[in-house]
Amino acid sequence: MSHDLFDSSAPATDSYNASQIEVLEGLEPVRRRPGMYIGGTDERALHHLAAEVIDNSMDEAVAGHANRIEVTLDVGNRLTIVDNGRGMPVDPHPKFPGKSALEVILTMLHSGGKFEGKAYATSGGLHGVGVSVVNALSVDTEIEVARGKQLYRQRFSRGTPLAPLEELGPTPNRRGTSVSFVPDPEIFGEHGRFKPQRLYRMARSKAYLFAGVEIRWKCAPELIGDDTPAEAVFQFPGGLADHLKEQIGTRECATAEPFVGRQDFPGDQGRAEWAIAWPLWSDGSYSWYCNTIPTPAGGTHEAGLRAALTKGLRAFGELIGQKKAAQITAEDVFNGGEMMLSVFIRDPQFQSQTKDRLSSPEAARFTENAVRDHFDHFLSDNMDRGRALLGLILERMDERLKRKAEREVKRKTATSARKLRLPGKLTDCANDGPEGTELFIVEGDSAGGSAKQARDRKTQAILPIRGKILNVASASADKIRANQEIADLALALGCGMRKDCDADRLRYEKIVIMTDADVDGAHIATLLMTFFFQEMPDIVRNGHVYLAQPPLYRLTAGSTSAYARDDEHRAELEATLFKGKKVEVGRFKGLGEMNPNQLKETTMDPATRSMLRVTLPQEYEERHLVKDLVDRLMGKHPEHRFQFIQANAASLDEAAIDA
Numbered sequence: 001m002s003h004d005l006f007d008s009s010a011p012a013t014d015s016y017n018a019s020q021i022e023v024l025e026g027l028e029p030v031r032r033r034p035g036m037y038i039g040g041t042d043e044r045a046l047h048h049l050a051a052e053v054i055d056n057s058m059d060e061a062v063a064g065h066a067n068r069i070e071v072t073l074d075v076g077n078r079l080t081i082v083d084n085g086r087g088m089p090v091d092p093h094p095k096f097p098g099k100s101a102l103e104v105i106l107t108m109l110h111s112g113g114k115f116e117g118k119a120y121a122t123s124g125g126l127h128g129v130g131v132s133v134v135n136a137l138s139v140d141t142e143i144e145v146a147r148g149k150q151l152y153r154q155r156f157s158r159g160t161p162l163a164p165l166e167e168l169g170p171t172p173n174r175r176g177t178s179v180s181f182v183p184d185p186e187i188f189g190e191h192g193r194f195k196p197q198r199l200y201r202m203a204r205s206k207a208y209l210f211a212g213v214e215i216r217w218k219c220a221p222e223l224i225g226d227d228t229p230a231e232a233v234f235q236f237p238g239g240l241a242d243h244l245k246e247q248i249g250t251r252e253c254a255t256a257e258p259f260v261g262r263q264d265f266p267g268d269q270g271r272a273e274w275a276i277a278w279p280l281w282s283d284g285s286y287s288w289y290c291n292t293i294p295t296p297a298g299g300t301h302e303a304g305l306r307a308a309l310t311k312g313l314r315a316f317g318e319l320i321g322q323k324k325a326a327q328i329t330a331e332d333v334f335n336g337g338e339m340m341l342s343v344f345i346r347d348p349q350f351q352s353q354t355k356d357r358l359s360s361p362e363a364a365r366f367t368e369n370a371v372r373d374h375f376d377h378f379l380s381d382n383m384d385r386g387r388a389l390l391g392l393i394l395e396r397m398d399e400r401l402k403r404k405a406e407r408e409v410k411r412k413t414a415t416s417a418r419k420l421r422l423p424g425k426l427t428d429c430a431n432d433g434p435e436g437t438e439l440f441i442v443e444g445d446s447a448g449g450s451a452k453q454a455r456d457r458k459t460q461a462i463l464p465i466r467g468k469i470l471n472v473a474s475a476s477a478d479k480i481r482a483n484q485e486i487a488d489l490a491l492a493l494g495c496g497m498r499k500d501c502d503a504d505r506l507r508y509e510k511i512v513i514m515t516d517a518d519v520d521g522a523h524i525a526t527l528l529m530t531f532f533f534q535e536m537p538d539i540v541r542n543g544h545v546y547l548a549q550p551p552l553y554r555l556t557a558g559s560t561s562a563y564a565r566d567d568e569h570r571a572e573l574e575a576t577l578f579k580g581k582k583v584e585v586g587r588f589k590g591l592g593e594m595n596p597n598q599l600k601e602t603t604m605d606p607a608t609r610s611m612l613r614v615t616l617p618q619e620y621e622e623r624h625l626v627k628d629l630v631d632r633l634m635g636k637h638p639e640h641r642f643q644f645i646q647a648n649a650a651s652l653d654e655a656a657i658d659a
């Protein structure tokens with residue numbers, strides 16, 4: 001059966017067929033779009049490669065299989081991470097004949113041992129993507145595995161194995177994995193080099209997060225430029241508390257001891273550890289982790305901590321009769337605090353492969369419950385300590401409320417002061433600030449009345465002007481200054497005139513000249529444009545001035561009706577929409593004749609109206625001739641006008657002469 005849609009005479013689509021549908025295999029998608037996997041190709045992304053490999057060794061440690069990790073940066077931008085864990089599996093993979101598990105891990109996305117929670121309980125790895133991405137984006141990767149007293153090795157370049165897995169012979173005293181790689185300059189550029197200081201900090205913070213691991217840092221001396229040591233050993237039996245102590249140094253805090261704790265979640269679901277202090281002077285510092293992965297953007301574990309601390313302080317306030325404490329917000333508790341929170345949970349969910357933010361919903365409840373109990377004890381076991389902390393937080397709360405009240409007063413006085421200076425006949429819009437607001441300059445009071453009803457009160461202001469305003473091109477400066485209409489206009493716009501004109505101070509985003517669609521209306525619009533050009537040229541140049549396009553006719557036939565801007569538009573509508581129909585034509589004598597709904601629909605509502613933006617003719621503007629043109633057309637000497645009309649008459653079409 002034939003159908004128009006399948007018509008063979010349709011334009012050829014031969015080139016769009018199965019051959020156009022690509023499936024990126026293996027690690028190709030990673031090289032094509034590295035950003036999807038590591039968040040870009042900048043310095044941060046480069047260091048993300050290091051984090052992926054270190055995280056794998058940390059997962060081995062947290063699972064109880066490793067207690068030592070070495071991080072070594074060598075010349076040639078080579079980074080090597082060695083652990084003494086179980087070693088990546090090397091046996092042939094049952095699903096991929098001829099390939100070892102190691103090769104599968106390194107060359108296939110979504111291969112890993114952390115999906116099921118059998119080999120690891122609370123791991124940072126979960127997507128099975130990390131080390132294969134590192135491999136794809138490295139020009140030289142070398143993996144060594146010591147397992148079952150045997151040593152194995154395989155090398156790769158840009159994700160492709162250079163040879164099959166080699167068995168190198170016995171290694172009786174060694175076990176674990178070594179991953180050594182050089183990031184690909186094709187991806188990260190020639191300048192994409194590891195920064196010793198960044199790696200050093202990364203290695204150190206990992207050690208704080210898990211007391212059961214020792215991390216050794218080594219860096220080729222020629223790479224060390226700053227005060228980063230070339231060698232260091234990190235082990236922190238006190239975990240986060242050690243880290244916090246170092247960070248606080250000798251600063252005085254609200255409580256002599258920090259709030260430090262650790263709590264398992266019920267049902268073997270993981271645990272939370274935290275270390276928090278409130279120095280008297282601090283800008284605040286926050287470190288959140290999940291399964292040793294830093295989550296700088298926070299997430300659900302952080303939300304749980306917020307809730308626990310805020311509710312805990314409010315409850316303590318109630319306990320000691322401090323009613324004010326009910327108004328404490330998380331902002332009061334967090335601002336100026338130095339906080340570290342590390343949770344370990346099963347099967348965590350992050351917002352992306354770069355794991356910046358934890359999104360597992362259960363982490364909020366687990367963390368809140370775990371912390372809350374300890375915090376209640378921290379406050380009430382030693383009442384002086386509780387009072388001291390509550391005192392500091394209440395001070396911060398008072399400051400916040402004071403700032404808020406001041407802002408409120410400032411805002412109010414600013415608005416009322418401004419309102420005082422505004423002309424009486426201006427009907428202003430409710431929104432403060434120019435964004436999205438419009439001033440309609442309307443001809444005559446009756447049109448002003450309709451416009452007031454038709455406007456959007458929030459964003460549209462109305463300024464009615466009476467009849468023809470002064471022609472500024474032929475008036476003296478004194479006369480202009482003395483003119484009330486112009487003074488009102490200038491006040492409403494707020495941007496100053498002549499030398500003082502500053503388009504940035506304009507009180508509205510758009511100024512819309514809305515006059516009747518007749519000769520008088522055109523004359524008034526011309527006078528206004530002359531005014532803007534001469535007195536406030538920048539607001540024209542910056543495109544703030546518009547001409548409304550009210551219709552001249554309303555055409556009706558039965559239940560169909562439409563508006564026509566001018567005679568030409570009317571003829572067009574009669575020949576199309578109303579073709580063959582008996583049309584009733586109504587002519588609007590002025591804007592004031594339209595009812596507010598019609599005015600809104602045709603001329604004022606941004607969704608349905610059309611407007612013209614007033615611009616300066618480019619070729620005149622470039623030659624600084626606009627002023628000259630305006631003077632000739634609008635200035636004191638009628639003979640110049642006459643000459644202009646004679647010279648240009650041929651180009652004026654009949655319709656214009658008609659008008």
Ligand SMILES: Nc1ncnc2c1ncn2[C@@H]1O[C@H](COP(=O)(O)OP(=O)(O)OP(=O)(O)O)[C@@H](O)[C@H]1O
Pocket residue numbers: 052056057060083085086087088089105111112113114119124125126127128129130131132133177
């Ligand atoms: N140092 C290591 N020791 C033991 N096994 C490892 C080591 N590094 C990686 N593996 C194994 O390789 C698998 C794949 O690692 P990969 O880094 O690709 O992903 P992942 O850690 O599972 O998840 P993610 O993509 O979230 O990092 C791991 O799940 C683990 O089974």
